Amino acid sequence: MIKIRYNNLCYQLKNNDKYLSQEDWSIPDNEDISYEMKVNGKSYQAVFFQWPTEIGDSIIHDQTLANIMLRTLSGELSNLSEEDRHKEIEKVYLEKLSALSSNKRVWFNISEQEFDKYVIVMYYENVYNLNNGRDL
Numbered sequence: 001m002i003k004i005r006y007n008n009l010c011y012q013l014k015n016n017d018k019y020l021s022q023e024d025w026s027i028p029d030n031e032d033i034s035y036e037m038k039v040n041g042k043s044y045q046a047v048f049f050q051w052p053t054e055i056g057d058s059i060i061h062d063q064t065l066a067n068i069m070l071r072t073l074s075g076e077l078s079n080l081s082e083e084d085r086h087k088e089i090e091k092v093y094l095e096k097l098s099a100l101s102s103n104k105r106v107w108f109n110i111s112e113q114e115f116d117k118y119v120i121v122m123y124y125e126n127v128y129n130l131n132n133g134r135d136l
Helices: 002-014 033-039 054-073 082-101
Strands: 045-048 106-115 116-125
Touching: 002 045, 002 106, 033 106, 033 116, 054 082
Parallel strands: none
Antiparallel strands: 045 106, 106 116
8 A cells, every 4th residue: 555655646746737856756566665675675765846936937047047148258158059059058047947946855755664564754845944053
């Protein structure tokens, strides 16, 4: 049952427009998770990132535009074809998106609670909410 719950959770987050992930974290139907965890020491975990909010989107846009303008003014992009410039802009945009979204993670794993009894442990991390030593 835990494999079904885990795969359902993977499916729900993968198909939710608020989250992104580069990998398919689901467990194959024919895999014996109890055996894999006990004998082979395998762990089952998944990591998803929250898409940036509208504020995050404007930050990405502004930072990307500033980066591209600096690179254009310095002449770095002048030797590139229009297609290559578009690819470079997309690359910078995706780097900014990745940096922002990595600050808001959701991850979960399967943990053995008792002999052959498993639970899913879920974590939410939003580094924007860290107190950084204040209010401890």
